[in-house]
Amino acid sequence: MRLHQRASRTAERVRAHGGRVFEVGGLDDIERSLATAIDEGAERLVIAGGDGTLQATVSWLARELVPENFPELLVLSAGRTNYVAADLGTRRHFVDLLETMLAVEPSSLHPITRHSIACTHPSIGEQHGFFMAGAMIDEIIRLVHQSNARKMQGTVLPYAASTTGVIALMARWALGLHRFTLPRLRIEAAELGSLDSVCRFLLITSLPLTGHLVNPYARRGEGHLRLTTVAQHAKGMVRRLPRLLRGRLTSSMNEINGYLSGCCDSILIHNLNTVTLDGQEFDLDPAEPLRLTTGPAFRFLRP
DSSP states (O other): OOGGGHHHHHHHHHHHTTOOOOOOOSHHHHHHHHHHHHHTTOOEEEEEEOHHHHHHHHHHHHHHSOGGGOOEEEEEEOSSOOHHHHHHTOOSOHHHHHHHHHHSOGGGSEEEEEEEEEEEETTTEEEEESEEEEHHHHHHHHHHHHHHHHHTTTSOOOTTHHHHHHHHHHHHHHTTSOOOOOOEEEEEOGGGOEEEEEEEEEEEESOOOTTOSOOOOOSOBOSSEEEEEEETTOTTHHHHHHHHHTTOOOTTSSGGGTEEEEEESEEEEESOOEEEETTEEEEOOTTSOEEEEEEEEEEEEEO
């Protein structure tokens, strides 16, 4: 959005088609803009930003409105993290997708629904999102964010920066140059099972990720929340990593051997002190458990 005056040119295009534009720079701006848009009767919101912008949007909507009054959402991939846009099939060239969206009749856009993850904890109240990371993954995201913030001083950070940052950090870990701080967690995933151990990976999503090469969730259980956690003591983790990344866990990759993966509708996590939700960093009081449940369904549009 910072390249070639893209933000101002985008705003001009939208206004020319009768739309209202809200330029936001933080959470307060997002929430004020949403309140104004809803008060004015907006039935459709186009979100031009990354996963963090979407996370703030759906959290406000879930707290302030009943699901039947939710506006329709269309996500334009304009941030450094666009995990949700990739799942929705709207992680395309920003300008091309915008032009397509403006040129067609609204009735010709294709609807798709996605449930949110409802996260409840005394430290953060109620937050909603679509991808949550803990343990090593949370630490990686935070370290990459810190690195990116330093690089962004006076420059425009390319989309690839986050990906290259993750690769570089994992390479340092493999070479023994970085040691992660691993939390001891007790995870209760309803009928899916439970795990009480020092954990390496903690991943939760409500996205199906159909067709994605990396989809590390077993096809077990029922529910809209998809969980994968791997204990430090997990047997054969390096050898089984290719299967894990594709969600093809064998029967021996179970909680006894340090793996817990599958679908459910409620998760309780004890002793968790940091987490990232759609790229947004949250610090938690580990004395209180984090409760995750299936949140309301949001209706997204795609050309």
